[in-house]
Amino acid sequence: MQVQDPGQREAAEATADDREVHGTTPYRTLYLMDTPYGSAPLPVWERPEPQPRAAPVPLSRAKIAAAAIRLADEHGLDGLSVRKIAKELGVGPMRLYDYVLNRSELLDLMVDAVYARIAEGDEQASWRDTVLAIVHRTREAALAHEWFADLLGARPHLGPHAMAVGEATAAALSQAPAVRSIDDLQRALGGLSAFVVGALRREITERRTARSTGTDVTAWQAALGPYLRRMLDTGRYPTVARLVVEGAHLDAEETFHHNVTTVLDGITGHRAQP
Structure with missing residues (x-):
């Protein structure tokens, strides 16, 4: 089920940087699923990547996760924020919200990228x-x-x-x-x-x-x-x-x-x- 998100995203785990720009989030499509406790966003793994758009810097979840991993390797998780990742990628922070809803989803992507290396092997x-x-x-x-x-x-x-x-x-x-x-x-x-x-x-x-x-x-x-x-x-x-x-x-x-x-x-x- 798709709904239009007016920018009031339930991001209880958002960082201070996230909350600072939260109110200006543009309308975008969210994918929701029905649960016994009400509607909830589909997991990031089941949501399609946003449609490509004309922009100087193309993005993808894999590219965002790779940038986040580089920052976390250097500064740890405490030094990780949406604003810093956006700066690393050369884009505005709000573009990242097309791909992840909150910090937890970002960590999920980072962790799974590491598991991809663990899964490799003879x-x-x-x-x-x-x-x-x-x-x-x-x-x-x-x-x-x-x-x-x-x-x-x-x-x-x-x-x-x-x-x-x-x-x-x-x-x-x-x-x-x-x-x-x-x-x-x-x-x-x-x-x-x-x-x-x-x-x-x-x-x-x-x-x-x-x-x-x-x-x-x-x-x-x-x-x-x-x-x-x-x-x-x-x-x-x-x-x-x-x-x-x-x-x-x-x-x-x-x-x-x-x-x-x-x-x-x-x-x-x-x-x-x-």
Whole structure:
């Protein structure tokens, strides 16, 4: 169903820049669907791209998402706004509203563009290799686009490429010998997702902290070393002492692979009946 939008768009999640220019939005066509809670806009994935028009700078959702990704890579999600994206593209901010209704839709497009890269990859020989390949590509994407980790595990990712990654992961896990029912599959997916989201967020947070403070692990240890030594000398923390004295600084990629392999084998292995 199509209706004419007089510019009073329900954009509860709009940024300050969005609200500043909201009242001047020109009339344009919205596509609505009926739900048990009333009419709502069709998801961005189901709305057609606006018809091309004569303009010095042609636009598309893919082009807008690419510009937004460049800005978020440089400044993070807090530095992202419709006004800045429009400036990056060389157009007026209001033109972007022909393509996205609000900030949430913009983030959806950005996230799905990253999932498009995750979905790429050669076919693997086994279900286990397939899952590990997807997980490692997800880590590579998060390291290349740190903001992506902030959005993992948040609102559902329902774009076509995100759905393709979800389908490939679920289909592979469903082939694990110990995954015999839909309940087993749900638990396996939940366990794997919980590990991946937590591990990536921790790794990204450590990278950001080191970058923002200018302090690497060696400098941090040097600064807190005397205090830690005094605490360990009390004898109250013998296991922590072993970790500090005997433990090595592990390679992040190798550790991620070891841990995700352990988790994957655990959640798909044979489990004793409770």
